[in-house]
Amino acid sequence: MTTHWxxxxxxxxxxxxxxxxxxxxxxxxxxxxxQVHRIVGDNLENYxxxxxxxxxxxxxxxxxxxxxxxxxxxxxxxxxxxxxxxxCLRILLGKQDMVEFxxxxxxxxxxxxxxxxxxxxxxxxxxxxxxxxxxxxxxEDSMACLLLPxxxxxxxxxxxxxxxxxxxxIGAESDGQLAFGSLVSTSNTYVEGGxxxxxxxxxxxxxxxxxxx
Numbered sequence: 001m002t003t004h005w006x007x008x009x010x011x012x013x014x015x016x017x018x019x020x021x022x023x024x025x026x027x028x029x030x031x032x033x034x035q036v037h038r039i040v041g042d043n044l045e046n047y048x049x050x051x052x053x054x055x056x057x058x059x060x061x062x063x064x065x066x067x068x069x070x071x072x073x074x075x076x077x078x079x080x081x082x083x084x085x086x087x088c089l090r091i092l093l094g095k096q097d098m099v100e101f102x103x104x105x106x107x108x109x110x111x112x113x114x115x116x117x118x119x120x121x122x123x124x125x126x127x128x129x130x131x132x133x134x135x136x137x138x139x140e141d142s143m144a145c146l147l148l149p150x151x152x153x154x155x156x157x158x159x160x161x162x163x164x165x166x167x168x169x170i171g172a173e174s175d176g177q178l179a180f181g182s183l184v185s186t187s188n189t190y191v192e193g194g195x196x197x198x199x200x201x202x203x204x205x206x207x208x209x210x211x212x213x
Contacts, residue, residue, distance in 0.1 A: 006155040007136055007143050007209060010105050024100055027092055029084040030054025035108060037063045053077050053091055054084040086123040093130045101133055109137035121170060121206060144208040147201055154207060157195040162210025164189060172203040
C-alpha cells in the first residue's frame with residue numbers, strides 16, 4: 001500500500017504565523033506555553049489551548065496562573081521516562097477518536113537546543129505506534145515526518161516548499177545505503193516542475209523539507 005503525504009497543506013490559507021492554525025484540539029507542553037504567551041501578545045484569548053501538560057519544570061508561574069484562570073485543563077505528567085511531547089501526544093490520542101483528526105502538527109519543534117530537537121524526533125517513533133495519521137514536526141523554515149517502512153508519495157506542489165529536502169536514517173540503516181557513518185541524504189532538491197517525491201524504505205526514515213519564507 002502506498003501512503004500519500006502533503007506535508008505543507010496545513011499552511012494553505014494561513015498567514016504562516018506559527019499559531020495561526022484552526023486545529024480541532026490545541027495543546028501546549030510545559031515551556032511551550034511560555035512561548036505562545038509571548039508570541040501572540042494581545043491575542044491570547046484567541047489562542048487558548050484545550051489543555052497544557054508536562055512536568056511543569058519550565059512553565060512560568062504567571063503563565064500557568066493565566067491559563068488556569070481561563071479554565072484551561074492542566075494535566076501534570078511527572079514521568080521522566082518519556083518526553084513532555086510524547087506524554088502530551090498520548091493524552092491527545094486518548095482524548096477522543098482520532099477519526100476526527102486529519103493530522104497532528106507540532107509547532108516550534110526545532111528550537112535552539114539540539115538535545116530537545118532530537119528528543120522531539122524520537123517522539124515520532126512512539127506516536128507512530130499509537131496512530132497511523134500523519135504527524136509533522138514544524139518550525140518557521142522546516143518540517144519533518146517519520147516514514148515507516150513501505151512506499152510513500154510526498155506531494156510537494158503547494159507552492160510553499162523551499163528548494164531543499166532530505167532523507168535521514170534515524171536509528172537504523174535504510175535500504176543498505178543510508179546510515180550514519182556511511183551516507184546521509186541531505187541538501188537535495190526537487191526536479192523542476194516536479195509535483196511529488198516517491199520514497200520506498202525498509203526501515204523508518206526521517207523526511208525533512210524546507211518551508212519557503
